[in-house]
Amino acid sequence: MDQKDILKEIGQIRSMMEKSSKFMSISGLSGVLIGCLALIGAAVAYFVVYGTKSEFGYRDYYVLDEQVIWKLVIIALLVLIVSVILGVSMAKAKAKRSGQSIWNPTSKALLRAMAIPLVTGGLFSVILICKGIFGLVASSLLIFYGLSLAAASVFTFREVRVLGVLEILLGLLALAFPGYGIVFWSLGFGVLHIVYGLIVHKKYER
């Protein structure tokens, strides 16, 4: 065995360890699309709250209106559902191209890692809404989402960890500056996803 063979063998060991423990089928482009979707959702939410008639800065409605709350919840859920469908189907397509399935031990580990902070954050927000503490919803969603990304990052691209930390920071900022929830929400779920998606796409998908 000469040196080239050994180096090749070590390379194979490395790639197998990585391939078997990291889920790389997440599509960068789906991140971009999900980010755009979040921005559209935020824009719609803005008009629901601020209305279309009045000048900037004056709200037609207040978030305390029960009808407005329901509209916002429905918008958020719609964005969430379409994003999940988009993310999963594009990951499926990407996995198919490399001859893998998306339901494998790494994707299961990824979901398990994400589930605890994500479900906690979801329930936390539902409780906040039920108690009428709307001002904290945007920041807690961002913080818990960031935590779940940081937890999941062990099983996928390293960039996800950075994304998670940035989401947490934005969540904390949203907490410090109440009333600007929608701004931080658009930055976190919109802009950050788009930037992250472009980086992943450029780095891994060419």
Place this chain on the structure above:
Amino acid sequence: MSLDLTLYDKIFENRVRLQIMSILMANDSYDFNSLKELLEVTDGNLASNLKSLEKKGYVLVTKSFIDRKPNTSYSKTAKGAKAFENHLIALENLIKQQYK
């Protein structure tokens, strides 16, 4: 200088066995079908290589049922992990040797 080949493990000369062990080193356990998909080998090839690792005591087999379907998963034993680490050291030494 003499080369210490006691750490070198002949069982890992086979590419499939080396890769199986790499996967088991990076994960707590892995099931048969996922191994097959990742390694892109036939059932028979994979099964016989897993069998030989099992016989050596490097791999632990756990059979269970998931949704009434049989599921076989594999994990490394302490002995297997040690052997793999030693094998890596041996490879490393081989490289160092050739640099001299």
